[in-house]
Amino acid sequence: MTMMPCEEVARLLWQFMDRELDPVTARALAQHIRACRGCGPRHEFEARLRAIIQEKCAGEPAPEHLRRRVLALLSDI
Amino acid sequence: MAVRRRFVEEDMRAGATLEFNALTLDPSAAGEPAAEFAALVEEHLDGLYRAGLRLTRNRDAAEDLVQDTFLKAWRAFHTFEPGTNARAWLYRILMNTYIDSYRKAEREPEIVEADDVEDQYLYSRVQESEELRRQGNPEAIVLERIMDADVETALASLPETFRAAVILADLEGFSYKEIARILGVPIGTVMSRLFRGRRLLQKALWEYARAGRYVTPGGERTGS
Numbered sequence: 001m002t003m004m005p006c007e008e009v010a011r012l013l014w015q016f017m018d019r020e021l022d023p024v025t026a027r028a029l030a031q032h033i034r035a036c037r038g039c040g041p042r043h044e045f046e047a048r049l050r051a052i053i054q055e056k057c058a059g060e061p062a063p064e065h066l067r068r069r070v071l072a073l074l075s076d077i
Numbered sequence: 078m079a080v081r082r083r084f085v086e087e088d089m090r091a092g093a094t095l096e097f098n099a100l101t102l103d104p105s106a107a108g109e110p111a112a113e114f115a116a117l118v119e120e121h122l123d124g125l126y127r128a129g130l131r132l133t134r135n136r137d138a139a140e141d142l143v144q145d146t147f148l149k150a151w152r153a154f155h156t157f158e159p160g161t162n163a164r165a166w167l168y169r170i171l172m173n174t175y176i177d178s179y180r181k182a183e184r185e186p187e188i189v190e191a192d193d194v195e196d197q198y199l200y201s202r203v204q205e206s207e208e209l210r211r212q213g214n215p216e217a218i219v220l221e222r223i224m225d226a227d228v229e230t231a232l233a234s235l236p237e238t239f240r241a242a243v244i245l246a247d248l249e250g251f252s253y254k255e256i257a258r259i260l261g262v263p264i265g266t267v268m269s270r271l272f273r274g275r276r277l278l279q280k281a282l283w284e285y286a287r288a289g290r291y292v293t294p295g296g297e298r299t300g301s
Contacts, residue, residue, distance in 0.1 A: 014196055014272060018246065020253055045200050045216050050247060052220060053278070056228035057248055062126035066140050070118050070147045074111045 004032045009039045013046060114154050118147060121167050124249065128168065131244045132175050134233050142179055146171040165251065169259045172241065196272060199279035199286075222286040231281040239274030246271050 009032050015021050016029045033043045125146060129139035150157075150170050157166060199219070209215035232240065245256045256271075257264045 010197060014275065015268075018253070041216065042197060042200055045203070045220070046197060048220055049199065049223065049279075049282075052223055053228055053232075053247060056224075056226075057131070057232055059127035059130055059248075061123045062143065063140070066126065066143060067118070067122055069140075069144055070122060071115060073144070073148055073151055074114060 003035070004028045006032075006036065006039055009033065009036070010042065013039075013043060017043075017046060017050065110154055113159070114151055117150075117163055117167070121164060122147075124164070125167060125171055128171060128244055128249060129175070131232065131248065132237075132241065133179055138179055142171065142175055145174050145178065149174060162255070165255045165259055168245070168249070168251070169261075172259050173261075196276065197279075198276045199283050202283050202287075219283075219286045223282050226282055226285040228282065231278055231285065234281055235274055235277050239270050239277060242267060242270035243274040243278060247275070 009029055012021060012025065012029055016026055019026075021029065033039050122143070125143050126139060129142040129146075130136065133139045133142055146167065150167055153170075157163070200216075203209060203215045203219050206215060209218055212218055232243065235243065241260065242256065245251045245259060246253075251259065253264050253267050253271075256267045260267065262270075
């Protein structure tokens with residue numbers, strides 16, 4: 001089986017991480033990442049970067065007074 | 078990995094014509110609307126507030142936006158079909174409310190640029206940096222610096238259309254198809270906004286990581 005070229009992996013990597021590729025392409029890409037010493041670290045880096053962004057932008061829960069205001073809408077109307 | 082399979086090409090063809098089938102009236106499903114809606118509030122309030130805060134960049138505005146969103150949702154609740162995607166339905170109302178009422182009057186033009194920037198911008202810069210390479214593990218060094226970076230401010234600096242796509246995909250975890258429905262744009266547009274937004278965010282983070290690198294106790298150095 002021929003490997004997916006590295007340029008193709010770079011181009012499709014975000015769609016792969018977003019789980020938006022069709023299963024056949026996703027499998028070929030996953031196989032490439034496992035075998036390739038260039039693309040494996042690229043994927044690892046992107047995955048860790050995304051996790052950091054999610055962690056740093058986790059935000060804060062809604063304040064309690066907003067919860068009360070919103071639930072009060074139900075009885076007002 | 079294969080739990081949520083999606084078929085991009087099929088989605089692309091369906092494109093913007095996809096509509097929520099949630100908006101069909103079902104009088105047989107009476108139930109207890111107020112109790113059902115209260116459950117929706119409890120489940121989605123924090124998420125909508127988080128997204129509202131990222132969009133408006135202001136706590137008071139985010140609270141008003143979320144309240145208006147739930148008000149509109151409650152008024153339209155009789156048209157919502159139980160069992161369909163309530164979360165996407167609420168985020169769509171949130172985005173529409175935001176665009177109608179809260180967005181600055183001036184519209185940011187959709188930037189259409191030649192795709193001259195590679196997707197993994199930050200990774201490519203890291204690979205190119207001889208300074209980082211000399212320090213050992215360039216990837217680990219840069220990720221460590223980004224851990225200390227003000228990522229929220231970097232995200233807030235993105236133009237609104239790109240920011241919205243990044244928020245919905247990377248922070249809220251919606252699929253391209255769901256985002257297309259939420260924003261009312263074709264899937265191709267979602268992908269171009271999302272990828273552009275990620276590149277801009279990576280650029281901002283690279284600038285931060287680089288500044289951290291070059292300002293050393295021994296004085297400032299300029300880099301390549």
